Amino acid sequence: MMNNSDQPTELQADTVVSMQGIVKQFPGVLANDRVTFTLKRGEIHALLGENGAGKSTLMNILTGLYKPDNGMITVQGKRVVFSSPNQAIAHGIGMVHQHFMLVPTQTVTENILLGLNEPRFRLNLSKYNAIVKDLGERMGLPIDPTAHIWQLSVGEQQRVELLKILYRGAEVLILDEPTAVLAPQEIEAFFCTLRKMTSQGKSIIFISHKLNEVLQIADRVTVMRRGRVTAEGVNPNGLSIRDLAKLMVGREITFDVKKEDITPGEVVLSIEDLACENDKGLPALRGVTMSIRHGEIVGLAGVAGNGQRELAEVITGLRKSTRGKITIHDRDVTHTDPRNHIRHGISHIPEDRHHTGTAPNLSLTDNVIMKSYTHAPISKGWTINQVAAERYATDLRSAYNILSPTIKTPVRLLSGGNLQRVILAREISTQPALMVAMQPTRGLDVGAIEGVQKLLLLQREAGAGILLVSEELDELLALSDRIYVIFEGRIVGEVVDKDIDRIGFLMCGTSPEKNEAMGEKND
Amino acid sequence: MTNLAPVKSKNKIRIPFQVRFEPRLGELKWWQSLLITLIALIVSLLIGALLLSVVGGNPWKAYSHIAKASFGDIGVFSDTMVKAIPLILIGLACSVAFRMKLWNIGAEGQFFLGAFGASIVVLIPIVPDGSPSWVYISVMALFAMVFGALWGFLPGYLKARFNVNEVISTLMMNYIAVAWNNFFIYAVWSEGGFQMSKMFPKAAWLPRLTDFSKQIPELRGLTTHAGLIFALIMVVIVWFLLSRSRWGYEIRLIGDNPKAANYAGIQIKKNVILVMMLSGGLAGLAGMSEISGVVHRLQGAISPGYGFTGIIVAWLAKLNPFLVVIVSILFGGLILAGREIQPSGIPKLIQGIILVCLIASDYLVRNRIRIIRRMED
């Protein structure tokens, strides 16, 4: 275990937060195993670890959402015990979660005021609107206080979250994967804002699993793996991405994905001028034209909320289009139901495995036959051939290494990685012509991520066309043959040469040429 | 792992144990969840006993009275079975709907409409006079199911098309159904000023065990009727439908996760309507069996709340068609003997308490109790 070798061990005056020996047990998993973490004033301290390492748990303990089973926390040198988020907030600790905790139907000001004792009884919004607006400007986070949350973009919502904790006088800001919702260019500006805050005396804990960002922004790094700390408060200068990765995962991981050179075949999916609405009735797609051929992985890059989800849903038949044409193998499937799309060989790995992709209380068997129960051998006239279904499930279970006690186990008891394997098994085994994969590796640990990526590449070799939507640019670059960029419901560019900068610009709705012409410089 | 110390250590007297509930990581064996259900039943009976004694009744006398009056000898058991027949059918109706998370609270109204449908076969008449029994019975059953299905169709359609909450719509249909039947009973088919229709011809009666007492004297006085055969046939059909058929798979999938079902290409709206119609049809059949096998005419008082008891039957039977039979017999006994218990609201109260305890016991199926020893640090 590495330690701060170039700093004296006792720095009480400078230490804002100290967590010692933290233990937290959940049913079946030891999330925090005697974890130690310290935060110094004015620093940006990155907390690094893969999904499931325990970093979110640790921070949830610090913010009072969970109670540790053992251990000690001191803030400003005083021992504290938080039994509710309120107490943590009172001590100046605030957290911006990965999934925003905002009430969509209420305004910015209402969200910021939520949970406070002021105003006493009467909601005097005009007064507070002015206060919020002023705070936003002072902190470099301008926002319209009267806007409803559902009207705001994801980046703006993040600003509201920050203002929420700043309004409460947070001196310690915990940011959980804050760059997930930002385009590359926005990240620079975001880091500027963070530095501005630290220069005003605030201390920041930056939770991330993105190694390059950590190296870029952090003053010190703490790495966690499987509930334990593998490196505590180290200075990232002189560390490489490989070093950090090894601390994160415990072994060397290969960043190069073996991709075969394949010549793409015929066009499998063709979309012309596709338009559709989102759940609120506002336009989500404003005329998308693209095509995917057999044997290629086409990536779709874009900041969350620019129409990716709606595009996937229209392609799979789950959403109606308002304009345009979709053809699969030259057959028009534009206004048909999902079953027709499935019949034409479209497979879908949904973004949300728990709520869309699987039926939690049904057995493993019932879940894997979801696509194939309408034809033989699983279907037998009006009935389901139970024997064939179970054989199918057993085969898939071993082929895809799905860890479950039996094939009758309800899938809600499976872990995230295994659930994804169930979905992949189901979708891939139907030998699809086109796969739409939405964030297929999100929330998985490194081993599972590797497995999923390998499977996708195998499908590519088998001749399937794959549309890969992912928020991890690295993943898109590694796996895709070419990348479309989507912005505000339109395809604004196609990138074949792995030009990250260009992709980044397109994701923000600009282009490198336009950018230079305007003479802006990113700091 | 079981010795976890608390974070704060103030100088207070503390109980050295802490009770915590955690989600179970594995499934319960079938006998374990059955045990929990039985415990829930016993607890609810105890609570009922408590309430009974508060009102001044003697619970043990009441309970033993129920046991004797419903299961004491073959004669009363036969009467219990008569009460169980509509419960089986309605229990099936509710089970099918509930599997899809469609809360059909309208079984009572669908029951009434089924009775109505069966009645018009005889009273209009649809079937010519003097037809043989099998013609009457089969046409009556058919009409009953059609009318019951119709009564289920409307709430189903409203749910599919407008997302109207089916709990309220089916409930409202109950009240409308009673008024509908009453109109025909009082105004159209009233016989001699009494509030009931004329007696059905013998051919339209479902045969009862006692009808064969000439051949088999032991059967004398046994009122169990052929509706039982309908009910048991339906049990098998519904079981087959739910667990072996493709449609049953779709129903279960929709009930568990409509989003997943949608994404698998299943048409949810169509199924909502079809399942409500099936549910209504089964309840309607119960109505036919009741008037054809028991009272042999159409009258206002044909249900002591079968439609609502059937909901509890379905729930207690965990939506399993075979268990529905057993539970129906139990509740049939409760209804039969309950008529004689004072105060008269007791059966309904006990049914409510059973439901509450069942729902609460569900929690124990999902979560387990951990008792943790605490040590001061």
Next chain:
Amino acid sequence: MDAVIILQAGVATGTVLLFATLGGIFSERAGVMQLGIEGMMLLGAMAAFSVTVSTGNPWLGLLVAMLAAGLLSQIHAFITITLGADQVVSGLSLTFVGTGIALVFGEQLSKAGVISLIPKYTVPLLSQIPYIGTIFFSDHSVLVYLGYLLVPLASYYIYHTRPGMHLRAVGEQPSAADSLGINVYRTRYIYVFICGLFSGLAGGTISLAISPGWFSELTTSGQGWIAVGLIIFSQWDPTRALVGAYAFGALRRLVLDIQGPTILLGMRNPFYYNPYWGFFLMMLPYAFTIIVLVIGSYSAMRKRLGAPAALGVPYIRGERGV
């Protein structure tokens, strides 16, 4: 058949529905579905009547009714909030239990004689206004006037106060409220209790003011269910609830009155000459509830707004981090 009389009676009868609907609005705004209102109302009606018979004090009866229903509501609260069970089934079971208790404990009540009721009152000056005065301010139970007060108070509370904002947040996005220190569980328990209080009040209003007496299940005859329909129709808004409640009240009175006169709309009144046609009239309130539901659900669909987002979803603080 006098329109003014019908509307006046409508306001009175509608007050029952109004109380029940308001209570349901509070509970559902916090995210807990209320299908047990019928049971709580019946219990309230029985308790109010029973206590008044024993003590002679109708106000005491009303108070006990509210508390009794409030207590009963806590069963539903415990099962749905702490145990996280399905709110539909729990609500139904609450109806069974409430009805059962009411029937059991109210067994002897129908034999009770005349009792003192909640007093009536005619507002001076205001009742002189033509038409409006008669409808709204003449010869009404005090509880009706209470209804007039409660609606703007409820509306103000929900939309313009801090606790009202917290209420709305808990029903829309409980995780957000929780993360900011609002106790979601306690908030929901409180508002379920408030719903119980209102339902008990509604029941007491029936048995002590509007239709005095105890008639077993006929006392409420399904009004609790109509209230549930009205909650949806009102889009969880107290003012719309008022409109709906009074409209329904008027409908019930209309159904009764329409069977009286011999001439209806210039023709022979079929309901007078064939009294059995009255059965179809009896269907009207329930049929209208369905229609009202369709309207409410359809407009919710179109506006893409509607129910509080977390309605019907048990809140369980996530134990495993994301």
